[in-house]
Amino acid sequence: MKLQRHRTALLFLAPNLLGFLAFSLIPVLLSLAGSFTNWSLRPAAPLEFVGWDNYSRMFQDRNFWFYLYNTAYLMLALPLAIGGALALAVFLHDGFAFRRARRGARLGLGALVIATVSGFTLLLSGSPNLAYVTFALGGISSLGLAFGAVTYRTVFYLPHFTAGAATILLWTQLYNPNFGLINNTLESAAEALGIAYQGPGWLTSTRSLLGFLPLPAHFSNGGFGLGAREAIMLMGIWTAIGGNNLILFLAGLASIPPELNEAAEIDGANRWQRFRHVTFPQLAPTTFLIVVISIIGGLQGGFEQARLMTYGGPAGTTTTLSYFIYLQGFERLDLGYGSAIAWVLFALVFSLTLMQWRYGKRDGTD
Numbered sequence: 001m002k003l004q005r006h007r008t009a010l011l012f013l014a015p016n017l018l019g020f021l022a023f024s025l026i027p028v029l030l031s032l033a034g035s036f037t038n039w040s041l042r043p044a045a046p047l048e049f050v051g052w053d054n055y056s057r058m059f060q061d062r063n064f065w066f067y068l069y070n071t072a073y074l075m076l077a078l079p080l081a082i083g084g085a086l087a088l089a090v091f092l093h094d095g096f097a098f099r100r101a102r103r104g105a106r107l108g109l110g111a112l113v114i115a116t117v118s119g120f121t122l123l124l125s126g127s128p129n130l131a132y133v134t135f136a137l138g139g140i141s142s143l144g145l146a147f148g149a150v151t152y153r154t155v156f157y158l159p160h161f162t163a164g165a166a167t168i169l170l171w172t173q174l175y176n177p178n179f180g181l182i183n184n185t186l187e188s189a190a191e192a193l194g195i196a197y198q199g200p201g202w203l204t205s206t207r208s209l210l211g212f213l214p215l216p217a218h219f220s221n222g223g224f225g226l227g228a229r230e231a232i233m234l235m236g237i238w239t240a241i242g243g244n245n246l247i248l249f250l251a252g253l254a255s256i257p258p259e260l261n262e263a264a265e266i267d268g269a270n271r272w273q274r275f276r277h278v279t280f281p282q283l284a285p286t287t288f289l290i291v292v293i294s295i296i297g298g299l300q301g302g303f304e305q306a307r308l309m310t311y312g313g314p315a316g317t318t319t320t321l322s323y324f325i326y327l328q329g330f331e332r333l334d335l336g337y338g339s340a341i342a343w344v345l346f347a348l349v350f351s352l353t354l355m356q357w358r359y360g361k362r363d364g365t366d
Contacts, residue, residue, distance in 0.1 A: 031339040039336035054340035062218050063316070063324070064341065069219055070229070071320040073210065075298035077233035081240035082290055086283075088241055089249035090275065092153055153250075156242030168308045171235045175202040175309075200226035206315050220315045228318045232305045245290050252286035253279070292356050299349050321345050 010017075035055070038048050058064050159167065174181050183199030190197035201207070206222025208229050215221055256279060264274045280287075302320030306312045312319035312327070319327070321341065329338030 031342060034336050035339035035343050037336050039334075039339065041330075041333035041335060050336070054337050055344070057337065058340055058344065064321075066219055066316060067319050067321050067324045069215075070317060071299060071302060071322075073208070073229055074233055074236070074302055074320065075295070077237050078291075078294045078298055081237045082245060082287075082294060084237065084241040085243075085245035085290075086249050086287070088156065089246050089253060090279070092156075092246075093250055093253040153246075156246060158242070159239045160243040165304070165308060167239070168235075168304055171231075172203065172309050175231050177201050177204060200230075202226065202231040203228045203310050204314060206317050208317070220317055222315070222317070228310055228314060232302070232309070232318060235305070236301075240294075245294070248286055248290055249283065252283045256282045288356075292353060295352060295356070296349055299345065299352070 036049060036051060038045065038050050038053075175183075177183055177199060180199075180202070182202075186199050187197055205225065205227035206220055207225030207227035208221055209224070209226070211221040211224040213221070260278050260282070261274050264278050269277065300322055302318070303322040303326060306318050306320060306323040307326070310318045312323055322345070325338050325341050325345070328341060329335045
């Protein structure tokens with residue numbers, strides 16, 4: 001009878017097990033074995049065992065170090081994304097701004113009227129981009145004032161549903177240095193203030209905020225300024241602040257017993273002191289999880305942005321390790337070398353995760 005139950009269970013598990021074997025375990029093992037060969041998609045190249053040659057070649061490849069630098073550079077946006085999500089979650093959860101400012105539909109209608117008048121004024125004065133931004137912000141603000149924090153939670157989470165190729169292509173148009181909404185808005189605002197200003201080159205520029213550092217020449221800094229890397233980072237921050245991190249922080253805040261904050265308030269702690277000594281320590285497990293997930297995603301990320309926005313340019317400044325793997329394996333048909341890069345990336349992700357789990361978990365959750 002027990003054996004029959006096991007067979008029945010295996011029968012139900014078989015589709016998932018077969019899928020895992022066919023699409024996960026076997027390809028992973030093949031890539032590990034292939035990293036020690038000259039595996040190529042070129043028909044004329046015979047398969048040969050080359051040992052550690054692919055790994056030796058990789059560590060001598062300047063492009064590998066440059067693309068590793070690009071990957072690490074793009075991850076500098078993670079603290080801003082995580083901190084922004086935490087600040088937004090606290091703001092939406094506390095509701096203190098809504099309790100003070102919200103006065104029902106009349107206040108929301110007033111905000112909409114003000115935004116409409118301001119928008120049409122800007123439109124008639126020849127600043128259409130500023131007018132459109134004013135209309136959008138005014139509409140969102142009026143809905144939030146009228147219906148509360150739920151509206152803002154919905155609006156901030158919307159980018160998570162639209163994330164992907166469509167969003168990336170939209171941001172590509174926004175970043176256009178000649179007719180993109182971002183540069184046009186910045187230049188219109190500067191013109192209104194009587195300031196001569198030309199917007200950044202964004203996706204066409206090799207500049208970076210770390211361009212002043214004395215790095216090797218092949219790192220292609222391009223000088224100090226806002227460039228393609230910063231454009232991708234800003235888009236990532238915008239997506240991450242209102243995405244899953246926000247939901248996780250809101251869930252963590254909801255799990256904190258209100259008695260802790262009430263006791264701290266009775267003891268005379270102000271809002272910042274309650275957040276620092278009560279709220280944030282209680283959020284340590286949630287913060288630890290978000291940091292680990294964000295770092296893993298950052299090391300593995302950058303493929304979609306590079307493929308759809310810049311093709312890895314300009315001058316390779318937006319090519320990350322994940323896109324480098326794709327280039328080697330499927331454009332240059334060198335699957336052996338691409339597999340070696342993939343396994344080094346896996347080792348890097350695994351090592352950093354173990355370090356975080358060893359030290360971050362001990363400090364944050366014990």
